[in-house]
Amino acid sequence: MEEKGSKRTRRGPGAAGRSPGAKRSGRERTENNVKRNKAESKKKRNRNGKSGSENEIEIVPLNAWARLLLELCGDPRTSGGSGAQAVQRVRVQRSDTLRLLTTPELDDFLRRVGDATARLINMENFRRRKLFFETGRIDYSYESAWRRRFADYFDIYKLLGSKNFAEACRLISEQWKSFLGMLKAAKEGRLEPWQKVRPPGYRKDKDGQRVPIVVVRFDNYRVDMERKMLRLGYWNIEVPFKGEPRWLTKLGAKQGRLIITYDPVKKRWYARVSVEVALERRLNGGLKAGIDLGRERLIALVTEPINGSGEGVALLYRGGPLKADYFYFERRIAEIDRMLSDPKLEEADRAVLKEMRRRLYEKRRKHREQIFANSAAHLVRVCGELGVAVLLLGYPRGIAQDKPGKGNTNMWSYRKLEQRIAVTAENRGIPVFKIPEDGTSKVCARHGCEVVRKPRGLVRCPYGHTMHSDVNAAMNILARGGGKVPARVKVLSFIPTASKVIAVNEKSSNPA
Numbered sequence: 001m002e003e004k005g006s007k008r009t010r011r012g013p014g015a016a017g018r019s020p021g022a023k024r025s026g027r028e029r030t031e032n033n034v035k036r037n038k039a040e041s042k043k044k045r046n047r048n049g050k051s052g053s054e055n056e057i058e059i060v061p062l063n064a065w066a067r068l069l070l071e072l073c074g075d076p077r078t079s080g081g082s083g084a085q086a087v088q089r090v091r092v093q094r095s096d097t098l099r100l101l102t103t104p105e106l107d108d109f110l111r112r113v114g115d116a117t118a119r120l121i122n123m124e125n126f127r128r129r130k131l132f133f134e135t136g137r138i139d140y141s142y143e144s145a146w147r148r149r150f151a152d153y154f155d156i157y158k159l160l161g162s163k164n165f166a167e168a169c170r171l172i173s174e175q176w177k178s179f180l181g182m183l184k185a186a187k188e189g190r191l192e193p194w195q196k197v198r199p200p201g202y203r204k205d206k207d208g209q210r211v212p213i214v215v216v217r218f219d220n221y222r223v224d225m226e227r228k229m230l231r232l233g234y235w236n237i238e239v240p241f242k243g244e245p246r247w248l249t250k251l252g253a254k255q256g257r258l259i260i261t262y263d264p265v266k267k268r269w270y271a272r273v274s275v276e277v278a279l280e281r282r283l284n285g286g287l288k289a290g291i292d293l294g295r296e297r298l299i300a301l302v303t304e305p306i307n308g309s310g311e312g313v314a315l316l317y318r319g320g321p322l323k324a325d326y327f328y329f330e331r332r333i334a335e336i337d338r339m340l341s342d343p344k345l346e347e348a349d350r351a352v353l354k355e356m357r358r359r360l361y362e363k364r365r366k367h368r369e370q371i372f373a374n375s376a377a378h379l380v381r382v383c384g385e386l387g388v389a390v391l392l393l394g395y396p397r398g399i400a401q402d403k404p405g406k407g408n409t410n411m412w413s414y415r416k417l418e419q420r421i422a423v424t425a426e427n428r429g430i431p432v433f434k435i436p437e438d439g440t441s442k443v444c445a446r447h448g449c450e451v452v453r454k455p456r457g458l459v460r461c462p463y464g465h466t467m468h469s470d471v472n473a474a475m476n477i478l479a480r481g482g483g484k485v486p487a488r489v490k491v492l493s494f495i496p497t498a499s500k501v502i503a504v505n506e507k508s509s510n511p512a
Helices: 027-044 064-073 082-084 106-137 156-158 161-189 320-340 347-385 414-428 469-479
Strands: 005-008 091-102 135-137 213-216 222-226 229-232 236-240 254-263 268-280 287-291 298-304 311-318 388-395 432-436 453-455 458-459 465-467 488-496 500-504 507-509
Touching: 005 507, 064 414, 064 432, 082 453, 091 469, 106 135, 106 161, 106 213, 106 236, 135 298, 156 161, 161 213, 161 236, 213 458, 222 311, 298 347, 298 414, 298 469, 311 347, 311 453, 320 347, 320 488, 347 388, 347 414, 347 458, 347 500, 388 414, 388 469, 414 432, 432 469, 458 469
Parallel strands: 287 388, 311 488, 388 432
Antiparallel strands: 005 135, 091 236, 091 268, 213 254, 222 229, 229 236, 254 268, 287 298, 298 311, 453 458, 458 465, 488 500, 488 507
């Protein structure tokens, strides 16, 4: 009998050659649907002729301001940047991270509660995954887990309490609803080749041990700012914390779910408080700007002409520090791997080396995230000073972005940088849209003819002018978004590091 809220997925083609009574697994159905929809999406793209044509170009909103701009003003390619100023306020979800200062007793309590919650998530996901792979049905119901509180999960229910157990069930339900949404997006051909659709997994590490997580409902905890205490209502426990909440202290902030997790590398507990806040716009201009992301130049941005002068501004953020970090940590990790390959190495030394390797991986990830954060913060601040009202970010449509290999996304993640720019711009009130960038590096932004690539990242137009290839690509993205390509650009170059963004000598360029 089907659980309440479950849904049966549609059978796709490909049943030929299978016995009449045989059933396909959920994994096989998912893979076949994704392949079929990708092929249909490719045919649809080619229906209008050349890739990148105006009729084919799809603009995708990346933040809340962009979605509201589409609703109120229509296509930003025709409404212009100033139309975005009609929106004054929007409510979004943010989170504050607090470091918990635990004692051995508190640490033991959090591990016990976190392990019970992780066990609940693993057991419930096992049941739902089995249902999906055997029958193809998707159980995204909150009630199906809640009804088992007095049977299979009674001991967990008593430990977590009614409110927190219900919140953990809602968390599981949200994960499966997200999986269902991804399946629908794959069916409609809205996913890129690098986006893989997988059902929710288990909270386990590489060694098979459960990863603790504590889920607390919004009305079952309180954050005491004065005493720096986090009070957990059901257990009547206070945990001291370190950190200054950014969003929870804002006027009109609405407290949401609390999630407490353990970092095995730093050996620390962290509390993440979900907060709903209202953002307001503070714009004084209506310019558009195109953004091209890359490896040698992490970010290249070009604005429309400023103040009717015909001259725009180009911002270039170098990717050298990011590459240097990657190769440095890669060399350190390779040295540890060579030591671990020694069969005579004692087990105690092997455990120490594995811990060092985990720390290096974590440090490399933190450095990358900090470089992204500093670059996005600096970029959005400069855009606000220049009066940029809409950002048009190019993305590589139809390219496997997560393909492994040196110099690719194991060095930096395109999606993480894209999301960081979108969220940072959202905080300042700037809409961000995605626009396909295919072919933008091969065509001159001024004349529309094919360019010739030259050494040192330059392109030469048959009409006689030379410019930086990333600046040319950013101009093409700007033009695709309905922006005006400047006749001249003033180039400002920056070096983003994990500590700050360093400005280098300013240069002037004439692409005309």
